Amino acid sequence: MHADHTRPVLAVFDFDGTLTDRHTFWRYMRFIVGTRPFWLRIIPLLPKMLSVILGITPLMQARLAFIACYLGGLSVEQEREHARYFISEQLPLWLRPEALRRLKWHQSMGHVTALVSNSPENYLIPWGQAVGFDYVCGTRLATARNKLTGGISGANCVDGEKVRRLKGCVGNLEDFYIYAYGDSSGDEALLSVANSPFYRNWY
Template identity: 60%
Template sequence: MSMNDLSTSKNTTVAVFDFDGTISDRHTFWRYLRFIAKPHVFWPSLLPLGLTITNVVRKKTTLMDGRVAFIERFLGGMPIETEKKYAADFIAGPLKDWIRPEAVRRLKWHQAKGHKTILVSNAPENYLVPWGQSMGFDHICGSRLEVVDQRLTGRIDGKNCVDDEKVRRLREHLGDLNDFFIYAYGDSTGDHALLEVADRPFYKNWYK
């Protein structure tokens, strides 16, 4: 069966995009934390995390565990309404300059074709969802930050949205993936599971 035959044999075409490094031209989350803390506070605040950072570099601590330490350091205890305002300012400010025009053109191509578009990223939903909604994505899922009593706890709610978790979230939303013709766009090892379930995977070549 040819690729064209395969695409017409399935009910719906879906385009799934990673965010950091795929739509954006850089990783955004630590820059979001820097944006919130302000650079003159952010960099000195890393000193207590020195051992964690060293252990991540030496692979004694996973990158995801190291990430949680950053979240706790900079977001733990913050009221959600305060963080929501930071997210809106981040989207309107630096984030808009980090979006690849080629990726936006590809997204709009899918939308013009009537394809269902989904954003699946390890970036937190706090800014990923409002940004994705502004771009017309049909569904958006990312890592979720835990909230208790209207404040961020500094922990992740559930699992980081990376690797197999991206596929699980996709199945949670779509159901049987075999019913869909899937384009997938990613740029890192955290996207490999997603790319493996795609009919048309694009790894670091989403612009072609």
């Protein structure tokens, strides 16, 4: 499908499973606390995980329990340092070369690019800026008194929230010809506003 060249082009990418070949947030939490403590702390969370599998507890609600368990009380400075190392040591191993090529193609064409993901902005923003995204939106981890509270600020950046956050960055979406790239049900709202939606493919 060819872009409408009477409008500027906006290319929007999901992160986990789209630009990467796996989910990154739980691996980020494991990276912070260490492998053994991570699996030990998960034991009390197993009933909640089962509840998600059985369809009793919403996934995003369970996700909050993980954030509280692994990140609550961590200082902002400590978490920022963890993010810096995670970006340099872990993320490069999981990036999809074909998806990065697609991003670079959009950038070479002068298209506006946005990264919109449910992963936390704590590592999305520095990584996204490093690879040249114009806008980066993610879930915001809440802080108070220079520590992570273990909660989030605002809504999880998923489903319709992805579209709302994108509008907050670029304004009226109808002003753009939109390419959108996603891989899950959490991207459906974003893909639905695209002129050229790509679900689990980059071509």
